[in-house]
Amino acid sequence: MFETTLLKNTTLNDSHLLATYRSNGGYEALNNVLTNFSPEQLIDLVKESNLRGRGGAGFPTGLKWSFVPRESTKPKYLCCNADESEPGTFKDRVIIEKDPHQLIEGIVLASYAIGAHVAYIYIRVEYSVGAKILQRALDECYNASLLGKNIFGSDFNLDITIHHGAGAYICGEETALLSSIEGYRGQPKLKPPFPAISGLYSCPTVINNVETLACIPHIVSKGAKWFKEIGSVKGPGPKLYCLSGRVNNPGTYELPTGISLRELVEGYGGGAPNGKKIKAVIPGGASAPMFPESELDIAMDYDELMAAGSMFGSAGVIVMDEDSCIVKATLSMLTFFHHESCGKCSPCREGLTWVVKLLHRIDSGSGKSGDIEELEHLANGIFGKCFCPLGDGAIMALRGALKYFREEFIFHIDRGYCPFHKPYSPLMLSSEQRYDHSMHQWH
């Protein structure tokens, strides 16, 4: 069995408390770095480990840190991306709620590497439970002199502030996140300049995902070699996978990168419930195009998934069984992207409106012949023409569904109904009660 690292503490009692974290070796990596490492040495170590960002884009973390201009006299900032809003993704929440100190240690280490004395954690507003736990953990750190001035008696200072989001998926995109902290509408900014050169308040800034930062203390304590030898050569390390949808054992799993999608959903996930067959699987959150069952032997590897037309993304693995309707699933995802479009550019804002209208029509059985071609035409007008990857991600999801499950769309249009009409439901709808608005009472 794979020995877990990131989730190791999460099963302990009071895993969220500083005392628990420290008694399991927590903050020793930080102490070691502040005493024995220069910032450059820490960056080199992370480069050496080949850690790639876990937020979706898979950019090499050490390389990103090295872009921050050391000689710049401007303040530098670290932002932790805890906006986790990609449908099918819930791994960062586990770290935040169950092992917040692991994240905080990662943030302090990253800040030290880039020379930041102020860090912000951008957390989505719905994670109110997690935000409270995180705030308590930060308070514990300040009381124990693990944050603030002269951390571990060194001359390194750092303040961390939690910034609460307000329900906008686009704020997970790094430049939109910066706009949001600055006090503007959460809309993406033009790159270049990249945030490492000109980010928050036009100062050098690094934005990293929660899971990326949680890896750092372990790379320090166990070494770059240990990390590099786990999983895929080009994108190694322990990785959190989120399993959901119609699968027997949904949940967060820590496994090496490079594991096959089939092993993940059939082995660990236990396949689809009630002995049903798996029809399709999304490998990396809603923006990652789905694969049909026949393609499940693919490795969960950044480059392999990309070459197969999908992506590792957030490792949000969503399973659809033989009773799931691909048209409905596609409509659900595209409705999400349309709702979350920030409105800045017209291909995404206007184009997705029409895509959703057409998908609605097909789903409801009123689709017309030519609708699929119209969808493809719209997709061509949107893809590659958007200001940020949200619009492109939406189209990738649509194209993935059309590529492998075109017949389902055709069936809906030709026959005028959904063959999966009776949706799987654990619900009993027999209840006859009604709420009486004026009486505060049930009938």
Add this chain to the structure above:
Amino acid sequence: MSSLLIASSSQTPDEYFHPDLRDQINEIALRYPERRSAVMPALHIYQERFGYISQQSMEEIADILDMAPVQVYEVTSFYHHFRTEPVGKYHLKICNNISCMLMGADCLIGHIQQILQLKCDETTRDGMFTLSTAECLGSCDTAPVMQINNDAYCEHLDAEKLNKILRSLENKIE
């Protein structure tokens, strides 16, 4: 609404300020190099206190943070979480994204609409319940999921669980 905001209010700030909120926001603003960054925290504080963001609240926040009221409105209107109208005492937000949809969120929404006699984005006449759909709440492994107000999630929902939850809220009302 924005045109109203640009028109200056007849009240002077001193008349309508909530000094405790102002102090709280001023303190938060110290954590950012630019005061404007405290606009979202300020909106959260006002929404927590008053249940929604009124025009007066936006004007107060603008005054505290040296912004134009319309700039505060611009931010307020961008984020789904901030609302400019009151909602029910219990705001039920049911996720209907893909994983919850696959696990029967549609039926759940139908069920709750039926028992509350309510469509999405409506409030019961007694002001107790507002029903909305939510985007993925980041709890897809416990689908279907609902969040009430800003509290811990209600997970693995089915009709029976939902009935129990609604009844316990009703008991809280009395």
